[in-house]
Amino acid sequence: MEHQYDCIVIGAGVVGNAVARQLSACSVTIAVLEKEQDLCFGTSGRNSGVLHAGFNNKTGSKMARFCVEGNLEFDRIAEELDVPFKRTGKLIVGFSDDDKNSLRAMKAQGDANGVPGLEIVGKERIRELAPFIAGEFAMYSPMTGILNPFIYTVALAENAHKNGAAYFFACPVTDIFYQDGRYRITAGGRNFASRWIINCAGLESDKISALLGIKGHKLYPCRGEYFILDKKAGQYLGIPAYPVPNPREGGLGIHLTPTIDGNILIGPSSKYIEENDNYSVTQDIMDLLIKDGGRIFPYLKREYFIRNFAGIRPKLVGPQEGGFADFVIERRSEAPYAINLVGIESPGLTSALPIAREVVRLIREVEPLKPNPGFDPVRKGPPAFAGLTNGQRRALIQQNPDYGEIICRCENITKAEVLEAINRPLGAATVTGVKYRCRPMMGRCQGGYCQTRITELLRQEKKLAVKEVLYQRKGSNMFTGVALK
Amino acid sequence: MNRRFTCIVCPNGCEITAELDGGKIVSVAGARCKKGGAYVRQELTCPRRTFSTSIILEGGKLPLVSVRLTKPIPKEKIFAVNELIHRQKAQAPVRIGQIVLENVLGLGSDVIITKNADRLS
Amino acid sequence: MTAIHKEAVIVGGGPGGLAAAVKLKQQGITDIIILEREKQLGGILRQCIHDGFGLTRFGETLSGPEYAQRFIDLVEQEKIEYRTDTTVLSISPEKHLTAVSPQGLLEIDSAAVILTTGCRERTRGSVAIPGERPAGIYTAGVAQTYLNLKNIMVGKKVVILGSGDIGLIMARRFTLEGAKVEAVFELQPYPGGLARNVEQCLNDFDIPLYLSHTITDIIGGARLEAVIVSEVDEQKRVKPGTSRRIECDTLILSVGLIPENELSAGASVALDPRTGGAYVDENFMTGVEGIFAAGNALHVHDLVDFVSLEAEKLAEAAAKFIRRGKLPVCGIKLVTDKNIGHIIPQSISGTKDVTLTLRVGRPLTGGALKLQQDHQDLLSQKFIKLVPAEMIEIKLAKELIKSTSEIKVVIAHE
Ligand SMILES: Cc1cc2nc3c(=O)[nH]c(=O)nc-3n(C[C@H](O)[C@H](O)[C@H](O)COP(=O)(O)OP(=O)(O)OC[C@H]3O[C@@H](n4cnc5c(N)ncnc54)[C@H](O)[C@@H]3O)c2cc1C
């Protein structure tokens, strides 16, 4: 059987889902093909979660334009999609004269990009904004914010799905050819046909480009490692604090970012690697993170560490060149019915919706897309017990006693939330999927208490045999079987 | 000849040095109580151990119920006894002390249930 | 909703909480309640199916569930109120508790609060092991839950990092359930668990224990495929050229336990960084009047018998507190030298005989453990060998205490 659509989006990261949602506002049929078992298993689940303001990017670039646009509209988007978000502002702290010059240049670039409110501030203002952060002076950006990247990615997908987009998981696209006015796509043993393809395959987008017949894009994976700090440390930092970036590095420097849930991230480092799916953390970089992180956050303590992780940047510039290349968002003559997105690295999370609008604009250059009259931009997330008042909690438990059963002891996440994460449309199919949607196992005990409960609920709800429970990717089976038969 | 033992009779885990002459114990040192000497004697003749495991529980809330040996058995019989135990099943409800296997393999030890488990209603 | 009133609330229905409740009742304190978040009472013992419990408290060797049942039976006999499936969410310094269960929210104002919340395990993140992040890495206690309560095998070819007791116990459990345990690696030059467990859980099954070794890399994109282990020197630095690869599908971490103190911060209970539990006085009262702590929530015990005994002592003091509204001031601080890992209690009154519990920070041979006050020895106990795995008890008679100045606990070498 062949599944037929007007538009097929490859990749269910933040960009693919934003594109699917934007398209779902038009009268077209849409499918999203994702190679992993769930949403958000690529770069969109492995970043700093910062809503950038747009001063880091070259004036006139797509990066600058889309980042500023994405930043300015985000209060409305967060409201519409029920995404945890806070406009914290951000400090880029400097110590030397060179730093000061760099900060001035950065401010000028930001002003030119249309970033509101940038200021160079002194020590006193740093103390006010972030009492535990070191620095002689800083640039303060009031528009920068923090958001929950998992929920944002999931929310975009849920909303696209609600408005008609179909999702296929465990569907790696392995072959594409164009025939009789349609793309024929082979993915995960299934066949699809579509008039349009939108390549949102992140780290694999160069390979998909090649399948589309577009030559000349090569991605260089560049890994960034992080430490996650306990909420105990979170009280010391309410605002992201960055160093002045080294322009050669192609990252923003090792920074400290509070997460929307109250932890702190230290990182990311910046190291070119060979494989685009090796999420290792390394001893050298861990030591570096502690050293560099400690420079701007002198209160850093070993006992705060609860976890490490790594993300990989899909860079269009190799280690020799360094720095950043602009986003590639193109429609090329080699593949006139494909919109090709390559090198969507930082600030891709911030820019996802403006990028999606650009995709729709490029399609409209070729064919008119009628609006979808039934489009509903609103997505409502399930309530999170931990953030409610006792009155609200009482009312919820009365409706549904599962809100009275705590599953995650560190973050007070209830059975009802876990069941909702599994059973919602596009719900979690893996342990990591549950974690991304409602945060159990992210606290300081890292699942010591709740993991056994979550695997049990997954088995029960999805009717899985013991051997079938996955941690994350294909092959990441949690168990080898039952002990006694 | 001297041989060292770690007494496993109690959590103190005394390190006992026994002076041996042929198979005979000349002296023991390091034991904090008398059981240490007896332990060494047994280790030299026939080392014995107890162990715990589980068996399938049918009709209970949990899929398993835990069991243990009531007396130590010769060490080399552990795997044989373990295998025999694993072939047993219990029906809920069960109570602590309930015998699963009596005088297992004729070794003088019973296998008993170590947890109360009600029927799943 | 208005709060209900209690004389004592016991948070946590493990052996500590159960023993405290029974003792309180026997002391005539009747208006008490135990709150337990699991579906059954018994705490961590429900999954500790091995034997070796109860030798001190009951004079016989029992498995964990049997030991717990003895106390559960007493709780039932004494008709002590308890609620399972009930998680305490917060405790205020005024001893107002909020708990939640599928029945709703429960708010209690209590004269005394007893924290017996047990402990948690250190994880991969807190020890920061480099490498990939595949499935197949479990803490020993989690693997124990899967195997002993859920009938689930987490793997077939197992490497264990850390030689804590739970890791050692799990090595034997895995072996009996048909998995191959390749080896146990320990960073320290001495084992973390009890010598008897090294003997009967490793040596009996020919499982090698490598001291001064650690894991320096983890390999496997989806499920664990191998670990790289290396030897370390005295400074815990990896010795070059000592790395080797061990194929395995499972890595079990037994790298330490931390007292569970989620609730303490909200109650303004100060924690001792050495134990990870509260600072307590000889009555097991924390820095907040009327809040008490014992068991693994206070400091990690290797023997449940001592948890019960500690909780019983706590209950005697708490009963006095409930009757009189206060307890004698404990102004004498106990300070330790660098050889001592930690000590409980951290302060005493000098008006009664006390038992001090301590652990050394590293193995020590040949010396004396001394208590000194005003530069004079109050007490000196010779020892041949002391190891961190073992809890040491010292009895201090009140007659020996001469003043209210601090008491130093030191190791004197010979
Ligand atoms: C360390 C780091 C920090 C960052 N911090 C920030 C930040 O603070 N703020 C910000 O705005 N941006 C940040 N970014 C950038 C941002 O995370 C990315 O730009 C964004 O997540 C890219 O989204 P995406 O959907 O393009 O990619 P992805 O999330 O990688 O999604 C691509 C999807 O395509 C799927 N796929 C791949 N190949 C195939 C195939 N053949 N068939 C089917 N599916 C396929 C993948 O499985 C994946 O799910 C950061 C990036 C990194 C690496």
Ligand SMILES: Cc1cc2nc3c(=O)[nH]c(=O)nc-3n(C[C@H](O)[C@H](O)[C@H](O)COP(=O)(O)OP(=O)(O)OC[C@H]3O[C@@H](n4cnc5c(N)ncnc54)[C@H](O)[C@@H]3O)c2cc1C
């Ligand atoms: C895995 C493991 C193996 C062990 N093996 C041995 C052994 O072989 N021999 C031996 O003698 N000892 C052993 N011990 C030690 C001994 O079992 C423990 O010292 C003892 O169980 C601790 O008792 P406790 O009451 O302090 O804590 P626990 O038994 O942990 O009980 C604490 C209880 O508090 C509950 N709780 C916590 N927070 C809340 C909250 N907010 N609201 C409601 N309830 C809460 C928990 O659910 C738990 O039931 C082992 C310990 C562990 C962790």
Ligand code: SF4
């Ligand atoms: S010799 Fe006695 S005290 Fe020492 S371990 Fe054996 S039984 Fe315990």
